[in-house]
Amino acid sequence: MKRSIVRRLFQIISLIIGVIVMNFTLIQMAPGSLLDIMTSEQQVTDPATLEHLRHLYGLDQSPLVQLLRYTWSVFTFDLGYSYRQNAPVFDIIMAQLPSTLLLMLTSLGVAVTLGMIAGVVASVKVNKVWDVVISLAAVFFFAAPTFWLGIMLIIFFAVQLDWLPVGGMTTIGEQFGPVGHVIDVLRHLILPALSLGLFYAAIYTRVMRASMLEVFSLDFVRTARAKGLSKTRVILAHVFRNALLPVVTLLGLQLGTVLGGSVVIEAVFSWPGIGSLMLDSVMSRNYPVVLGVFVLSAVVVAIANLLVDLAYYRLDPRIRSR
């Protein structure tokens, strides 16, 4: 186990370096230098100031040197400086991260819970009405664009029924106590988490159903029944427990895409997070922040994979003895 953690750490580092190299190359391909974009925004034309800025950002050096300097600084938690917000990129990202994590984790929670329940029900009632209903719902939610689903939920629950807020993370201009604040945030969280969660729930439903059906056909299920266990106990304690393994794998694979999905959903619900930051930075070609977000997403995915490894280690004894 220790060895696999060390291996993972090594992977995380190589992954971050890979992300940096990839994005540096991408940005080098951009028409116009970083300086042009920066200066056009702040309308600096004085050649001396330009030269000073060029030196300050290290743009007078070769791309390779820039790359090495940046890579080194990333490992000292320095992601550069954003001229747009006038703040270190690391601080800007860290300020936005919690709300994005909240949205991501809630969506994943919704997705995994719904997906597992629906998948188990569909597999138990295979080819019966409930299976058909669940599978159809999964097919639809898998094909619906998340941002569109979000807008439809807003139209129905926020505009027509006026049950939930249209967007944002808190009610502006209202003062709540601590409990009231939490409830307020939760009320704002429901629709975005559902929009994102239902898409992934559709995926987990399909995987869980297939996985359950596969395990149902294994011999030990028959043995468990032959012991005299009830059907419910066999399904929960034996089939479900084994069917969980592919779902956990998928969970690790998908964390990166969930982060991507929250970018779009944040735009729909004006959720103040990494997504809004990223969109703004891409539009304004604020590359230090863009690069920073990529590094961050690599770290998030790497940590998620580590957690999945640990979960797998707990769930599957066959891995443990290897």
Added chain:
Amino acid sequence: MAALLEIRDLEVDLFTRRGVLRAIDRFSLTVQHGETLGLVGESGCGKSMTSLAIMGLLPVPPAKITGGAILLEGRDLTKLSDSKMQAVRGREVGIIFQDPMSSLNPVYTVGDQLVEAIRCHFKLDRRAAAKRALDLLDRVHIPDARRRLDAYPHELSGGMNQRVVIAMAIACEPKLLIADEPTTALDVTIQAQIIELLKEIQRESRMGMVFITHDLGVIADVADRVTVMYAGKKAEEAPVDVLFDDPRHPYTRGLIGATPKPGDERRHRLVEIPGTVPGLASRPKGCAFANRCPLVFERCHVEAPALVHQAEGHAAACFLADQMEDCDVASVGA
């Protein structure tokens, strides 16, 4: 007193897209208390289907019991509700399946799975159940049993796992043990050990046992009586000595010819029965063995032979059963 197990005219149908197929056709057998019955036939004959029917574990759909009765000490298991049947499984009837490596859940320890089986029927706390699990592992001669309780199935060999499966099957002291090809998936050397173990347990606990196999050599070793099954029907039944000395069905003769005789050093050529068991969809109108039978004549193709009483406890379903006495065993099926 009623027999321990009596299967009476059992019929199992498979409801498939291509129509209703009869898998087991008016099949009967009896097992007395403390007796071992050998159930023999090639694969596809309906042996495993019969064992699943007894356990109430037929895959429904497509399979369904459409006729007959399965009486356990006079109580018809086919009429029991699902929850009543649950109380029978493991407690009154235990079963051992073919492949020990896949019969155990890979994510739980051997001890957990044993404890689960025990606590399913006995009101014991975890500690007492664990103690009993340990005793059971000792009983099936697993060395270093205390340590093995915490082992996962993949950490044990096939033979060890089969011992665990046996321990699980006898955990609640069932009256009837069904061993469904318990040695087929094992190495030859391990096979003999497992059979010895089963014989020992059966002798000590006076359980009734149904020993299912396609290997007549094993049957000679364990069984008191033998039922030969072919294409979902009974072909012949007899006490074990009688069956080997005086087989009356050409299929039985074929099987005996195809069995290496214990202690036979000359290892003379095994006589295989040519052909295979007809598939469910292509069962003929007459005798199901007709297409492979060396003694076949016209009547066999139009009419299915009924069981004919031969002697005390000996019956065979063949038109020529009465004339079979002087026929040389080895010549049949050659």
Added chain:
Amino acid sequence: MTHRPPSAFLEFVVRFARNRGAVLGAVIIVLVIALALAAPWLIDKNPLRIVSRPEVWPFTNPRFPLGTDSIGRNIFAMIAYGARTTLMIGIVAALTATAIGVVIGAAAAWFGGWIDDVLTRITELFQTVPNILLIMTVVAILGQKIDNITVAIGITMWPGIARLTRAEFLTLKNREFVLACRSMGMSNIRIMAGEILPNAIPPVIVLASVIIGSSILFESAIAFLGLGDPNVASWGALIGDGRTLIRRSWYICAIPGLAIMLTVLAMNLIGDGLNDALNPKLRDR
């Protein structure tokens, strides 16, 4: 041998047709393609032209069967032309992704060793980076034009194909027929392209059909975020434009979203059908 191609094709069609969902998907896609092709004849040449007063509700004016949007453009025209954009981007991006993925996966499996290590690492790298972020960045850097968007989607979608191809090639690599070709002195390229690829391709085709659907979703998201090509009609952009009017005219958002959902749904159903038809061993699940 001469009889094989037609009968194999017939068998493929029969298996595909047995999956009712797949047939439905194929029908939907054919209708969408027909709409896309017929667009210039059905309605005027420029779907982005203002033709009426804004916010005409659907089914109220026969000239604008699906109504008009916030500035008075014909929604039906935008849907029809949007179908061209959507299908074009979906198909070309999926083809790009498949081409990249097959080459990388095949090379990794065939050469093995450090080449495999490096290529697998690169594949993992692309799999870790959230697709939408990468697409956004590439589009922002290269410019908001339809071909750039297509390329951007194509170069982010290939890792799945690469992994699948690699796995297929690895199992096929040591089969007798490949060893036979090697012993006959065939070149690497010829064995890979002529002998292994045809055997490895069926699952790749299934995945590619699903990638068309995902590409369509990504295109619509990019357009929705305002990073699309402003000069072509796009379903995603239409949803983005309609967002401000959800209180009064929510149909502007609803209609293009339904179009996206139906098209992606159809592609996924076709993927299921192809899976049934091309991988018979996986059927009956």
